[in-house]
Structure formats: structure tokens, C-alpha cells
Amino acid sequence: MSNGGKTFFGHPWGLATLFGTEMWERFSWYGLRAILASFMVASPADQGLGLSEETAQAVIGIYGALIYLVALPGGWVADRILGPRRSVFWGGFVIMCGHISMAIPVTSPAFVWLGLLLIIAGTGLLKPNISVMVGKLYPEEDDARRDAGFSLFYLGINLGAFFAPIVVGWLASGDRWHLGFGAAAVGMALGLLQYVIGGRSSLRGVGERPGMPLPARELRRFGLLAGAGAAAAAIALGLWAATGTFTLGRFTAVMTVVIVAVPIVYFAYIMLGAHGLTEDERTRMKAYIWLFAAAAIFWMIYDLAPSKLLFFAENNTDLSLFGIPIQAATTQSFNPLFIMIFVPVFAALWVKLGNRVSTAQKFAFALVMVGLSFVIMAVAANLAQSGRVSVWWLVLVYLVQVFGELALSPVGLSVTTKLAPVAFKGQMLGVWFIAVSVGDAVGGQTGRLGQVMSEPAYYLLLAAMAVVAGLALFAFSGRLRAMMSEHRTPAAPPIR
Structure with a gap:
């Protein structure tokens, strides 16, 4: 785990990989967060969605709420199906796809809603499990170094959160919203690239397997239930929209x-x-x-x-x-x-x-x-x-x-x-x-x-x-x- 003896401020080199991945993921998250409400209330003539401030505030609230709520199923998927390492990768990939969807410069809001949905799903996989991987870099008895490692890790979070609104806000100024969304996509892509390249040596063996894998029979059952649940939600929304009251x-x-x-x-x-x-x-x-x-x-x-x-x-x-x-x-x-x-x-x-x-x-x-x-x-x-x-x-x-x-x-x-x-x-x-x-x-x-x-x-x-x-x-x-x-x-x- 030390990558040939190299360390990151005295910590396993894997922490540098996870530090950079999380910093760029938070760059993408806080960058989008800094301009999303403004984009939603901007008029269609200014390339926005034309929502009222009250509706935009409600949408931002639900978006943020779901981001944190999906951490629960995201942790379960890692524990029972994918393992933390693959969960972080696929979570980051789905987040990147979400930002790309939002960056497509079309007038239809469909790509915006699809993008937000993908970001929510991807964050549920990445956010809880990358912290788990940080903990797995250290022996169980090494509490002091683990705490110090997490402090460095959280510094990466706040560095990404600090620079993102400045960079993305500047790029999106002048109603260039999709350029700002594109910058968030690039940020997540950089994080993924670092995760894949750096993780080949520094994360070998860390979080590769689920802690309590589902047997094949239960896995198939889970897939059927998840598919049925998604279909039921889509049908319910479709029927609601058909009534004209949505x-x-x-x-x-x-x-x-x-x-x-x-x-x-x-x-x-x-x-x-x-x-x-x-x-x-x-x-x-x-x-x-x-x-x-x-x-x-x-x-x-x-x-x-x-x-x-x-x-x-x-x-x-x-x-x-x-x-x-x-x-x-x-x-x-x-x-x-x-x-x-x-x-x-x-x-x-x-x-x-x-x-x-x-x-x-x-x-x-x-x-x-x-x-x-x-x-x-x-x-x-x-x-x-x-x-x-x-x-x-x-x-x-x-x-x-x-x-x-x-x-x-x-x-x-x-x-x-x-x-x-x-x-x-x-x-x-x-x-x-x-x-x-x-x-x-x-x-x-x-x-x-x-x-x-x-x-x-x-x-x-x-x-x-x-x-x-x-x-x-x-x-x-x-x-x-x-x-x-x-x-x-x-x-x-x-x-x-």
C-alpha cells in the first residue's frame, strides 16, 4: 500500500490517490451547487429554466436531500455487491456522466433532470465508500494515524469546495451555464483518472471485495426488486403527469x-x-x-x-x-x-x-x-x-x-x-x-x-x-x- 516506499505526508500513498479523487469530486459537486439555483431561475432567453425562486429553492432542497439519503443504499451496495473500490469508480463515472448530460447545450430541460438524477445516484455510491477506503489504508489498531489521515482527507474536501465556486462561477458568468456544468464534468473526469492510474499500485487490495457478498440467488432477486421498484416509480410519475396535476x-x-x-x-x-x-x-x-x-x-x-x-x-x-x-x-x-x-x-x-x-x-x-x-x-x-x-x-x-x-x-x-x-x-x-x-x-x-x-x-x-x-x-x-x-x-x- 505504500507504493514502493513513497508516502503522502507520512501516510500511505493510497491517501494521496483518495485525497485527489475526493477533492475533484467535491470540486464537481460544489461547482454545480454554486450555479444551479441561478441557472434554474434564469429565463429561457438567458439559457435558464425560468423557474420561480421558490420552486428553485424547493428543487435544490430535494436534490441536496437525496444526495445524503442515497448514502444508505450506496453503502449497502458496496458491502453486499460491488465492494468499496468498484463502488467509488462506478459512482464517479456516473457522476461524470451526469455533469456531461447537463453540459449538453440544448433547450430541453430533460438532460438537466437526467443529469441531476445521475449525479444523485453516483454520489450515493462514491461518497460513503471513499471514506471507508481511507479507513482501510491503516491497521485497525493505528487510530492516531487514521485520525490524522482523515484530517488530510477532509482538507481535500474543503480545497475542492473552496476553488469550485470561483472557477465554475466565473466560467458560467454571462449565461454560459453549460460551460460551468462542463467544468464540473472535467473535474470529476480528472478525479476518476487519478483514481484509476494512482489506484493500480497504491490501492491494491484495499476495498476490492464486498464485506458480506450476496449469494448469486439473492443478487438476482435484488436486481429484480430494484428494477421493479424503478419501473413502479416511473409508472407512478407517468400517471401523475397524465392527470395534468403534476x-x-x-x-x-x-x-x-x-x-x-x-x-x-x-x-x-x-x-x-x-x-x-x-x-x-x-x-x-x-x-x-x-x-x-x-x-x-x-x-x-x-x-x-x-x-x-x-x-x-x-x-x-x-x-x-x-x-x-x-x-x-x-x-x-x-x-x-x-x-x-x-x-x-x-x-x-x-x-x-x-x-x-x-x-x-x-x-x-x-x-x-x-x-x-x-x-x-x-x-x-x-x-x-x-x-x-x-x-x-x-x-x-x-x-x-x-x-x-x-x-x-x-x-x-x-x-x-x-x-x-x-x-x-x-x-x-x-x-x-x-x-x-x-x-x-x-x-x-x-x-x-x-x-x-x-x-x-x-x-x-x-x-x-x-x-x-x-x-x-x-x-x-x-x-x-x-x-x-x-x-x-x-x-x-x-x-x-
């Missing part, structure tokens, strides 16, 4: 209900089913449900960056930093920049505070921070009623939000694995991403509030929800800590 807005509303139902059904299955849970496990799961709800509220606001906040940047700010003109998409680079700056600061802070700050208190702080960020947005929106405001308002908003993310995201997976019942240890690893999925879906639907309230009132309403939820968590943090039997929560880099 609209994007209604579709996103139905999908939001389905996505919100997923964790409700899942938690009911865990708590009410006959799974042999001990009383301590039931108590810990009750505490986790509160943390899950808090996380969903956080992501509901935080992940409005590529829709609501992007529209504000485009329509209400003077797009200039230090006298240099920027694109609206460039504002999406503020978040990863602040993450890279403040990750070591918060890591040192949590070590210094130690056991004095509980998981519930960190989540509560995150909610208050994301709520405060929307109080700032309300002030900016109020000032914008008299004319464009400085883009530095958005810089401040993203700075405050990152303070919240670094208090919540690093402990999310950790507390999930800690509180999971023994019977659900493996499955629960994907539950954290369902919280992001629920938050994204619901956040997308909040755009409808713009029809009945002003912009400042919209931001204040969401801010109030987050702050009230945060204060409630602070009030009950002692009780939750007791229910969780919490003594310490390991810190880890944020995963996005």
Missing part, C-alpha cells in the same frame, strides 16, 4: 413528506420492534432522537446557502470584495475557507474544554449560532429594501454559521455510533446523513413563506425556530447527558 412544486412537496417519514418510520422500527434492546439502549436512543431533530433544524437553515443566500447575493448585494468584482457563486467559497481556518481552532478548544461541554450543549450552541446568522440576514434584508448592501454581510453570516457547524458536525457521526444499539451499529452510521436530508428537504419548502411574508420576517422566523430549539437544548442538556451516560465525545473533522 408540477415541480407539488413533486418537491410530496418528496419532502416521504423524506421526513423515513426517520420517523426508522426510529419507530427501532423503538417498537422486538430487537432485544436493553433499557439503557432505549434511553440512549430517546436522547439521540432529540439530537437528531436539533441537527435537522440546523441543516434546514445552514443548507439554504446554495439557494436563498445565493439569490440574496445575486439580487441584493454589491458583488465586490476589496474593490475586486466577484460572481454571486463566489460567495459559496466563504464557507469552506472559514472551515479550513477554524477547524484547528475549534479542535484545540474542545480539547481544552474537555468533559465540561456535553454533546447537547455543543448542538445547542450550533443552533443558536445558525439562528444568529439569520438575525444578521434579517438586518441585511431590511437594509436591502433601500438598495444593494455590501457583500460583507454575507461574509459575516457564513462566519457565524461555520462556528455553529464546527460545534455540531464533528460530533454528529461520533455520537451516532456511541448511542446506537448493538443490533443497529452498522445501520446507524447512515442515520446522521438522514438528519441532513430532512433538513435540506424542509429548508427547500420554506421558500413558500416568501409568498406571505417579507424577506426580513422570513429570516427572523427561521432564526427564532433555531434559537428557541437551541435554548431548549441548553435547558435540558443535563438531562440528556444523563440519558446518554456521556463522559466524553471524541472530536473529528466535519464531513460534508
Whole structure:
């Protein structure tokens, strides 16, 4: 695994391969994310789809929600059918095909929807399994080096996320949307090329086989069920369209209900089913449900960056930093920049505070921070009623939000694995991403509030929800800590 003795900052050379693959995949993801909403609301005369801002926000919400939701089946496919290594390759290939589909310069939106569908499917295969492969580069007992390796890996994520909006936003300016989509396709192609060439030697033996392969008979059965499910969904959509009542807005509303139902059904299955849970496990799961709800509220606001906040940047700010003109998409680079700056600061802070700050208190702080960020947005929106405001308002908003993310995201997976019942240890690893999925879906639907309230009132309403939820968590943090039997929560880099 060391590729003839070569190392990557003292780590197995395979980490360099995975670092580059993930950096380019995140470049493609965040590049598309930075211009997608603007493309959707641009008029057909400007080569866009001509959607309303409310509908575009709802579509972006469902798109983001499905990206995180498919991590669960993507992990299952790797474990039972393909293995992590092939899952990452085919996931990246499907993502690249999705971006190519969107880059085709035709007036029909069919290639756009096909492209988004392919990107969702491909990300479900790539995203959870490339992290698994990073872990497999190290011996099981080498926890310290593995943690350091993941820190380097997450640096690649944020480097891709930082540069993508700048590059893709510039290329897509002047209504050259398909050029921006093409740049995202090139980014994923570069990641795939590095993965294939670099992986021949540095990843030999890593994640090549599924952990629990399906027997041939069950594999055929799975194929039939998957095909039948896809056909049933296509028929249902076709029949809905035939009635003349299908609209994007209604579709996103139905999908939001389905996505919100997923964790409700899942938690009911865990708590009410006959799974042999001990009383301590039931108590810990009750505490986790509160943390899950808090996380969903956080992501509901935080992940409005590529829709609501992007529209504000485009329509209400003077797009200039230090006298240099920027694109609206460039504002999406503020978040990863602040993450890279403040990750070591918060890591040192949590070590210094130690056991004095509980998981519930960190989540509560995150909610208050994301709520405060929307109080700032309300002030900016109020000032914008008299004319464009400085883009530095958005810089401040993203700075405050990152303070919240670094208090919540690093402990999310950790507390999930800690509180999971023994019977659900493996499955629960994907539950954290369902919280992001629920938050994204619901956040997308909040755009409808713009029809009945002003912009400042919209931001204040969401801010109030987050702050009230945060204060409630602070009030009950002692009780939750007791229910969780919490003594310490390991810190880890944020995963996005």
C-alpha cells in the first residue's frame, strides 16, 4: 500500500490517490451547487429554466436531500455487491456522466433532470465508500494515524469546495451555464483518472471485495426488486403527469413528506420492534432522537446557502470584495475557507474544554449560532429594501454559521455510533446523513413563506425556530447527558 516506499505526508500513498479523487469530486459537486439555483431561475432567453425562486429553492432542497439519503443504499451496495473500490469508480463515472448530460447545450430541460438524477445516484455510491477506503489504508489498531489521515482527507474536501465556486462561477458568468456544468464534468473526469492510474499500485487490495457478498440467488432477486421498484416509480410519475396535476412544486412537496417519514418510520422500527434492546439502549436512543431533530433544524437553515443566500447575493448585494468584482457563486467559497481556518481552532478548544461541554450543549450552541446568522440576514434584508448592501454581510453570516457547524458536525457521526444499539451499529452510521436530508428537504419548502411574508420576517422566523430549539437544548442538556451516560465525545473533522 505504500507504493514502493513513497508516502503522502507520512501516510500511505493510497491517501494521496483518495485525497485527489475526493477533492475533484467535491470540486464537481460544489461547482454545480454554486450555479444551479441561478441557472434554474434564469429565463429561457438567458439559457435558464425560468423557474420561480421558490420552486428553485424547493428543487435544490430535494436534490441536496437525496444526495445524503442515497448514502444508505450506496453503502449497502458496496458491502453486499460491488465492494468499496468498484463502488467509488462506478459512482464517479456516473457522476461524470451526469455533469456531461447537463453540459449538453440544448433547450430541453430533460438532460438537466437526467443529469441531476445521475449525479444523485453516483454520489450515493462514491461518497460513503471513499471514506471507508481511507479507513482501510491503516491497521485497525493505528487510530492516531487514521485520525490524522482523515484530517488530510477532509482538507481535500474543503480545497475542492473552496476553488469550485470561483472557477465554475466565473466560467458560467454571462449565461454560459453549460460551460460551468462542463467544468464540473472535467473535474470529476480528472478525479476518476487519478483514481484509476494512482489506484493500480497504491490501492491494491484495499476495498476490492464486498464485506458480506450476496449469494448469486439473492443478487438476482435484488436486481429484480430494484428494477421493479424503478419501473413502479416511473409508472407512478407517468400517471401523475397524465392527470395534468403534476408540477415541480407539488413533486418537491410530496418528496419532502416521504423524506421526513423515513426517520420517523426508522426510529419507530427501532423503538417498537422486538430487537432485544436493553433499557439503557432505549434511553440512549430517546436522547439521540432529540439530537437528531436539533441537527435537522440546523441543516434546514445552514443548507439554504446554495439557494436563498445565493439569490440574496445575486439580487441584493454589491458583488465586490476589496474593490475586486466577484460572481454571486463566489460567495459559496466563504464557507469552506472559514472551515479550513477554524477547524484547528475549534479542535484545540474542545480539547481544552474537555468533559465540561456535553454533546447537547455543543448542538445547542450550533443552533443558536445558525439562528444568529439569520438575525444578521434579517438586518441585511431590511437594509436591502433601500438598495444593494455590501457583500460583507454575507461574509459575516457564513462566519457565524461555520462556528455553529464546527460545534455540531464533528460530533454528529461520533455520537451516532456511541448511542446506537448493538443490533443497529452498522445501520446507524447512515442515520446522521438522514438528519441532513430532512433538513435540506424542509429548508427547500420554506421558500413558500416568501409568498406571505417579507424577506426580513422570513429570516427572523427561521432564526427564532433555531434559537428557541437551541435554548431548549441548553435547558435540558443535563438531562440528556444523563440519558446518554456521556463522559466524553471524541472530536473529528466535519464531513460534508
